[in-house]
Amino acid sequence: MNEGREDIFVVINIGSSWLSGILARKHSDGRVRPIHACRVPAAGAIRQGCIHNMDAAARYITQIVDELTSHLSDDASIQGVYVGLDCRSMHSETFTASLQLGSEPREIKQADLEALREQVDQARYEGQRILAITDPRYLVDGRREYTPRGVMGRRIEAQYKVIVVRQNILAHIEELIARLELQLLGTLPAPLVEARATLTTEESALGCAYINMGGGTTSIAIYKERLLQGLFIIPLGGQCVTRDLTSLPTPLLEKDAELLKISEGSMDTSIPRGEIIERMSPESGKAIRIDRLELNRFVDARVRELLWNCVHLIHESGNEANVSRGLVFAGGVTRTRFFYETLEQLNFEYRRGTLRREVYDERLELQPEGATGGINYLSDYMSELALAWWAQKSGVSYQLRDLDTFMQDEPEPTPAPATQYAAPVEEPQRAADDFTFEPLDQKLSNYLEEAEEHEETEERTGKKGGSTSQWLSNVWGKLTKALAPEEHPEDDDEEDDDGEIHR
DSSP states (O other): OOTTSOOOEEEEEEOSSEEEEEEEEEOTTOOEEEEEEEEEEOTTSEETTEEOOHHHHHHHHHHHHHHHHTTSOTTEEEOEEEEEEOOTTOEEEEEEEEEEOOSSOEEOOHHHHHHHHHHHHTOOOTTEEEEEEOOOEEEETTEEESSOTTOEESEEEEEEEEEEEEHHHHHHHHHHHHHTTOEEEEEEEHHHHHHHHHSOHHHHHHOEEEEEEOSSOEEEEEEETTEEEEEEEESOOHHHHHHHHTTSSSOOOHHHHHHHHHHHOBOOOOSOTTOEEEEEOTTTOOEEEEEHHHHHHHHHHHHHHHHHHHHHHHHHTTOGGGOTTOEEEESGGGGSBTHHHHHHHTTOOEEEOOOOGGGBOGGGGGSOTTOTTOOOHHHHSHHHHHHHHHOOSOOEEEOOOOHHHHHSOOOOOOOOTTOOOOOOOOOOOOOOOTTOOOOOOHHHHHHHHHHHHHHHHHHHHOOOSSOHHHHHHHHHHHHHHHHOOSSOOOOOOEEOTTSOEEO
16 A cells, blocks of 8 residues: 555664653655654653553554654554663673584585574563664674684584563563554564664674663663673663652652752752752642752762662673773763763763764754754654664554545645655665674774784783773773762652562
8 A cells, every 4th residue: 555655664662751652754775864753751650661551652653643744644554663672671692503514614604694694583581572682792613703604613602692581571561562452563672673773883893781761760781893782671760760869868759859950950969059949839739948958968868879870780791891982871860960071080081972963964963952842853753763873664554545546745744843755756765684783894804813812922922001891990990989879868668460579
């Protein structure tokens, strides 16, 4: 039914604070051209990225789908969606596949690589389901090989990173989408998709960590040699700050605390005591008086603890040497006032997470900041743009029309108020396999091999002028000391439905 029509991609992103959706087209080179995006508060329907209330979640997603549909032509309807997921049980596992080639070296062929892939495809994890499998790290006779096909060897080994998630979480998503009479085109691990759309080639090759500090979870995706080294989810986020603020000397309802955090919260504790914030509570209608310094101390203590957890996890997982290019931050917590100024005081390499320019239509950069009725896609819908960029199947179908109607000029779907787009020349979409990584080019391969030889030479000659590992150890020691929490507002422990205790 879509012959002669441009593909339109539909994504629903499940977050702890918001449920959001985006409707988008793509240029022939894969860059995303959004039509419309919207979001609604999760309001208890989602907890730490997991569906908690099916009825409420179905109602909110129906609102999103209805609004997105209103920006399509009359003969178009949404039939399928991708779902972005970032939940507390998601993590990476290492799976090693191997193949003995013979007693004498022989050429490695494509069939050998496919045999290795079949081994990981058959992997099973109790109580978990595989969500994605990344490209592996190959070893031939114990030597690192970036492109093993054609290499002579006796044994080949492939080390895969497998992304798994608790099976009932995926079952709830499938049940929810089926209840809405939609087709689930795919469930995407949002942290990996965002990292792929954000990290530069240099960062992912030399070593970097992408950290998204959201409302209910903080995700950490570590890359080196353009391969995933590990994915970790910390079940803590900005909602911890909100709960802390309900414990201020002036009691606050949670909704009032959330609004206060967004409008007034800051990590700046250098301000003098005595400055009072006065505002009316939308919930109770009563006046609220808060000491600004006291507010900032609560915010600063909890956000520093979140940062310290990220640093500690990278250290404990043995990935210190894999983040030589520093950290890339994104997520709602990073919008806290004085957040990046605090990072500067720690004297550590970092940058703000922004989508690479080849991901989105360049005209989004020309969008006026805060335009009336407009949508700032690059700042407010960064995750959704990345997910749409990864989507491969159209989620919109069209009704058949009679010949007279078909011969008439076809109306364009109503675009978002912020930007008007012209229809591009139709070209075939670029093909991409699910979660595959392009091999390193020869220049970069040579660079990495030279670095390894340099380290071996240093060890052999005993001449070391301050190695990379020593430098990293010193930097991480200073950072850990600076972030180590001293006194933090106490949170009541929460026990989730699985019997796990979270702060």
